[in-house]
Amino acid sequence: MTSPITFDDVLAARDRLAAHLTPTPLRQYPLLDALVGHGIEVWVKNENHQPTQSFKIRNGLNSILALSPEQAARGVIGASTGNHGQGVAYAARLLGVPAAICVPVGNNPEKNAAIRAMGAELIEVGARYDETMAACQRICAERGMTLVHSTNNRDVIAGAGTMTLEMLEQQPALDAVLIALGGGSQAVGALTVAAARKPSLRVYAVGSEGAPAQYESWRRGERLSGLPVETMAEGIATGAAYAMTFDALKAGLAGFFQVSDAALYEGIRDLIRLTHNIAEGAGAAGLAALKAHAAEFAGQRVAIVLCGGNLSEAGLRAAVCA
Numbered sequence: 001m002t003s004p005i006t007f008d009d010v011l012a013a014r015d016r017l018a019a020h021l022t023p024t025p026l027r028q029y030p031l032l033d034a035l036v037g038h039g040i041e042v043w044v045k046n047e048n049h050q051p052t053q054s055f056k057i058r059n060g061l062n063s064i065l066a067l068s069p070e071q072a073a074r075g076v077i078g079a080s081t082g083n084h085g086q087g088v089a090y091a092a093r094l095l096g097v098p099a100a101i102c103v104p105v106g107n108n109p110e111k112n113a114a115i116r117a118m119g120a121e122l123i124e125v126g127a128r129y130d131e132t133m134a135a136c137q138r139i140c141a142e143r144g145m146t147l148v149h150s151t152n153n154r155d156v157i158a159g160a161g162t163m164t165l166e167m168l169e170q171q172p173a174l175d176a177v178l179i180a181l182g183g184g185s186q187a188v189g190a191l192t193v194a195a196a197r198k199p200s201l202r203v204y205a206v207g208s209e210g211a212p213a214q215y216e217s218w219r220r221g222e223r224l225s226g227l228p229v230e231t232m233a234e235g236i237a238t239g240a241a242y243a244m245t246f247d248a249l250k251a252g253l254a255g256f257f258q259v260s261d262a263a264l265y266e267g268i269r270d271l272i273r274l275t276h277n278i279a280e281g282a283g284a285a286g287l288a289a290l291k292a293h294a295a296e297f298a299g300q301r302v303a304i305v306l307c308g309g310n311l312s313e314a315g316l317r318a319a320v321c322a
Contacts, residue, residue, distance in 0.1 A: 002247045003188060005154050007196035010161035010189065016065040017058060017162060020094065024049045024163075026170040026303065031274040036290055038298040043171055047163065048277055048309030052086040052114075054235075055163055055307045056150075059185055060087030062159030063148045064095055072097045077145045079103070079136035081129060081234045082111030083308050084150040089120035100145065102136040104128055108234060110312050128229065130239060151183025152244040161189025167303055168197050175300040176254070180285035180307055181205035181214050182236045184245030191252040202254035206285040208236045209258045217241035218249055218256050232261050232315060233281025235308055257289035264288050268319040271306065280311040 025046045032042045047055035064076060075098030078088045085101035092099035100121040103112060107124065116122050123139065126132035133149075140147045150156065163186065167174065179187045187205050194201040207215045210231035217224045218241075225240035241249075259267075267284030270291075271277050279287075286304030290297065311319070 003192045004244045005158045009158040013062040013158040014162045023166045038294045041301040043303040045305045047307050053309040054083035056083040056087035058159040059156040061091040063155040064091040066155045071146045075145045076148050077140045078148040079133040085115045089115045089118035093119045102132050104132045151242040157185045160185035164190040164193040176202040177303040178204045178286035180282040188245045188248045205256045206289040209260050211237045213239050235282030259288040265319045278309050280308045283308045
């Protein structure tokens with residue numbers, strides 16, 4: 001498999017993060033096993049228990065810890081719909097680094113408020129993420145800051161890889177893992193760790209039917225961009241495949257599932273009811289896909305990643321009132 005990072009990069013990231021983050025739980029819930037059926041052991045990686053309620057704190061913190069003193073003094077900037085921005089903002093405040101986060105106009109107001117509360121400058125620009133990213137790159141050049149891209153950054157991907165390293169240490173007998181795919185840092189991190197630690201571990205991606213760019217890119221074997229985005233799941237609402245992660249995803253994924261917003265809302269309700277954890281849309285993607293494709297995993301130990309719990313109040317109302 002072609003990967004933009006090495007397993008040594010993941011080990012270095014774990015060493016950096018160890019002083020600031022504790023491993024998140026990997027838990028089995030018997031009622032969830034019963035819901036999915038087919039003799040599957042469902043293991044939930046609770047990344048919603050991170051300080052920013054998302055795995056992306058691993059990415060942002062590792063990236064800022066890897067900066068030179070000169071880069072840190074000039075500050076960092078990133079584009080985000082929320083979780084990446086919160087991860088960068090949290091890390092910047094923790095380490096005393098200036099930070100600016102660009103978000104689309106009309107972005108989740110609760111995620112915006114969280115970014116501001118962490119002390120980062122919030123810049124609302126662009127109607128969709130691609131436009132926000134273009135503006136972010138322009139501002140970065142003007143200010144001489146370091147861009148912490150949510151996907152096209154080796155330290156970001158290595159940080160995400162520490163999650164799968166933890167999972168294999170917590171449950172070495174895992175057969176497969178289902179990971180929500182936005183930019184691909186989680187999945188490529190998982191593929192890199194699996195290749196080094198457990199080549200038999202199969203990594204599956206889960207995307208939204210309303211944001212098919214990553215799925216179609218993987219299916220066709222070519223990187224696409226500019227595809228429509230219409231989903232409630234902000235974390236997987238991407239209209240393009242990414243340069244740094246695409247080749248690894250194309251070569252390494254065992255499969256790629258797509259789920260509807262209705263299935264995501266149902267997954268949110270299931271997780272609340274059976275595990276008492278709140279998932280945002282992307283955080284429920286693994287469960288939604290596993291329920292739909294359970295027969296393919298009969299009798300196996302399967303991990304799903306509750307990658308984020310930053311569901312808005314409106315999103316929570318939509319889920320529980322559906």
